Amino acid sequence: MQPDPFAHALISAGEFPECDRAAVYRVIETRRDVRDQFLPDPLPDDLVMRLLGAAHSAPSVGFMQPWNFILVRDPEIRQAAWSAFSRANDEAAEMFPEERRDIYRSLKLEGIRKAPLSICVTCDPDRAGPVVIGRTHDPRMDVYSTVCAVQNLWLAARAEGVGVGWVSIFHEEDLRALLGIPERIRIVAWLCVGYVDQLYREPELAVKGWRERLPLEDLVFTDRWGEC
Template sequence: MHPSPKDDLVHAQPFSPAERAAVYRAIETRRDVRDQFLPEPLPEDLLERLLGAAHLAPSVGFMQPWNFIVIRDPAVRAQAHRAFERANEEAAVMFAGERQSLYRSLKLEGIRKAPVSICVTCDPDRGGAVVLGRTHNPRMDVYSTVCAVQNLWLAARAEGVGVGWVSIFHDADIRALLGIPERVEIVAWLCLGFVDQLYREPELALKGWRQRLPLEELVYAERWGKPR
C-alpha cells in the first residue's frame, strides 16, 4: 500500500518572532570578509554543518549540480593567492585615477589569512542531457549553485564564521591547480574563518566604492520601468 500524499506534507507554520528575527539578522549582517579572518582552524563538525546547509539549497530539476573542494593545504592556498595577485594587478589597471588608488587600498587577503577555502563548482551533466526546468534556460544549473553559496554564507554568519568570495583569477589557473575537468564550471572560491568583528555596513560602501541602491528604485509593477 502506498502512503497517502498527505503523509509527505508538513505544516507550513510561520517561524516564531525570535526565529524570524534570527533569519533576518543573518541576512542583514552578512558581509563579504576580506581581511578580518582569525587563524583559528574551523572544527570539522562546523564545516560539515556549513556544507550540509549548502547542500540543502534549491536546484532546478533537483539536479544538485554543485561540488565543494575543501582546501586547507597552505601550499595550495599560496598558489591560489599567486594566481589572484596576477589577476588583481590586471584588474587594478582597468581603473583610472582615484578609482585605481582606492582599488589598490582595499585589502584582499582572504586566501592567505583564512584557514580554509572552498571551491564551489557546477557540473552541467549532473541531471543528464535534459533537465526539468533547464530546457529553455541552460544557466539554471549555475543559478542553483549560487543558491548553495548563499545557503552556506548565511549559515556561516549564524555560526560566527566569516566568508569571502574571491572572483579575481583566471579560470584556467584554478582549474589547473585543483584538477577541475573542463566541462565543470568554477562558480566561487570561498575563504572561511572565524571573525571577531564585522563591518557594520558592507565594506565597499564604508570605503566609498559604491553605495546600496534604494529598493524603491529597483521594484517595478507589472512591467519594466513602471513604478510600483
C-alpha cells in the first residue's frame, strides 16, 4: 500500500470533551433571532473579526468560499436601510390574513436602527469559475454555502454574548442601490449585530403566539418520504 502523501495534514477526529460538547449544544439551543433588544455599545474590532473568522470557516461546496461581508456602521446608511425595510414591511403586513396582522405589526423590528453594526452578507457565484465541484448539477449550492457562513457567525456571536437579527424584508434593488452591490452578486442576508443583555427563553415568534416549534419526530422519515 502506498503511503498517503497528505497524511501530515490529518488530525484526530475523536470526540470533544463532554464540557465542550455541552457548550456547542447550548449555543445551538439558545441562539435567538434578535429583533429589538440590542444595546448601543459598539463592538470591538477584534470581536467583529472573530465573528467574521467563524463565518469564513464555514463549509462551502467545492471550497468556493463565495461570501463577502459589507460592514455597515454609518447611521445614515442604516437609516436608509431601515426606510427600505419599513416600506417592504408595510407591504408584507397586507399579505397576511387580517386576523394575523395585529400580531405581525406588534413585533418590534428595530434592529437596523438600534444595533451598532449591520453586516450585509453576499454571494459571488463566479468566485470559483464556471464549473465548481459539487455545483455541477445544482447551481444553488453557492447560496447554500453562504447561508452556512451566516449560521457560523450567528453561533459564534451567541458564544460571545452578541445578538444577531436576520432582516429579509427588503426589495433587493433597494439594498443593491444603497450599498453599490453589482448585479451579478447575490444578496443573502442583512444581519443586525450588537450586544444584548437578555434573550427570549424560547424563539420570540413562539413566545408571542405566531408559531410553535414542530415536533422533531413528525419531521423524520426512514428510507423513503413519508415512511416512519
